[in-house]
Amino acid sequence: MMEKRGNFGTELGMILATAGGAVGLGNVWRFPYMTGENGGAAFILVYICCVLMLGIPCMLSEFIIGRHGASNTYRAYSLLSGGNAWKYVGLLGVATGFLIMGYYAVVSGWCLQYVYASFFGEITGNADFVNHYFAEFSSDPWRPVIWTLAILVITCLVIVNGVRSGIERTSKMLMPTLFILLLVIVVASCLLPGGERGMEFLFKPDFTKLDSDAFLGALGQSFYSLSIAMGCICTYASYFKRQTNLLKSALQVSLLDTLIAVLAGLMIFPAAFSVGVNPGSGPSLVFVTLPNVFNQAFAAVPLVGMLVSVFFYALLSLAAITSLMSLHEVSTAFLIEELHITRRTAATFVTAGSLFIGIFCSLSFSDIPWLSFGGRTLFDWFDFVTGQIFLPVGGFLTCLFIGWAVPRKLVRDEFTNWGTVSCRVFGVYLFFVRYVCPTAILAVFLHQLGVF
Secondary structure (H helix, E strand, O other), X not given: OOOOOOOOOOHHHHHHHHHHHHOOHXXXXXHHHHHHHOOOHHHHHHHHHHHHHHHHHHHHHHHHHHHHHOOOHHHHHHHHXXXXXXXXXXXXXHHHHHHHHHHHHHHHHHHHHHHHXXXXXXXXXXXXXXXXXXXXXXXXXXXXXXXXXXXXXXXXHHHHXXXXXXXXXXXXXXXXXXXXXXXXHHHHHHOOOOXXXXXXXXXXXXXXXXXXXXXXXXXXXXXXXXXXXXXXXXXXXXXXXXXXXXXXXXXXXHHHHHHHHHHHHHHHHHHHHHOOOOOOOHHHHOOOHHHHHHHHHOOXXXXXXXXXXXXXXXXXXXXXXXXXXXXXXXXXXXXXXHHOOOHHHHHHHHHHHHHHHHHHHHHOXXXXXXXXXXXXXXXXXXXXXXXXXXXXXXXXXXXXXXXXXXXXXXXXXXXXXXXXXXXXXXXXXXXXXXXXXXXXXXXXXXHHOOOO
């Protein structure tokens, strides 16, 4: 017999949980290196515009689908579509969230390893040593798998306890802790000699650095950062109360998500400029470049350097867990409601399946020939297929679904809480969902595939 559905108990808990689902390594890892590669402040301004024009309308669309359906993502789309082919857009969201969780857990496990390594002084060498340390650890056949298992088990224990006692309660603890750790490292970074150059890079726009790649990169980053089309937003919205103001909630979540992303840049760039490190170091920024930055920046006071490093990787781990919680809940809710099994059983199945994917994604960093093909490792293939194909396709179809397939009156009723909330911007929202968002998402999708 299917378990009774839960819901969020408080508005604060709902906002923190939903923001926690959006806030993750995309904010603290991907956003800073994207900003560094694309000129700093100018990229941030473009990114904020993309959040307003693309992120918030897409998030609102998933809120409407999730709350109206009051069920897992697949069933919510099915209910709104009358069971026609649009229901498979919901199924795509469930599949995307599950596949992302498998390889995302590997990177999340790396964060736990670096908390351990920072505390015990294992990454206190020069740049070559740090680079070698990461290469040796990531290609080890056992250690990354153990850390992947550890972070998946932690996530599973939260999910098993349900929406209020698990997701909401944990979010209320982790999100403030994450924010406090972030502020501590921001202050330490900004006080370093030469740190003002990093702040200038972050807040003084240089529009000569912008090109078409930067615009499309900001568009894609807004999509990735807000967890659009992964099933997370839609699933969490299914636990919203009927009186929840969806527009206000979308604005609050987007503001908190963007604030943490900008603070992550403020945490990293002053320290990087302080020791003369290139801010556009790319994806290696967190696990290769930053340990060297911390070692150099706090060489005079090694204890402070160790604490900053521990806090930083603890921050990354917390961000990873809040995202894993939302990804896990997408598949768990699907199994509970479609197979009519208990939450504990569903969560166990999802954890086991994610671990299975994670093991092979982790092993693909080792010298195992059959786990690399087409010039990519298995890990890279999961990242490519989900991030560059499934996410934009899911977002594109969701916009078409809400904009054209779902009755306008139903969308308006959900948007305005059945006439109890002002609807002055409803027409603007619908215009963006029908025309602007699909066009922008299609542009990102074609650009990622190398069409232009």
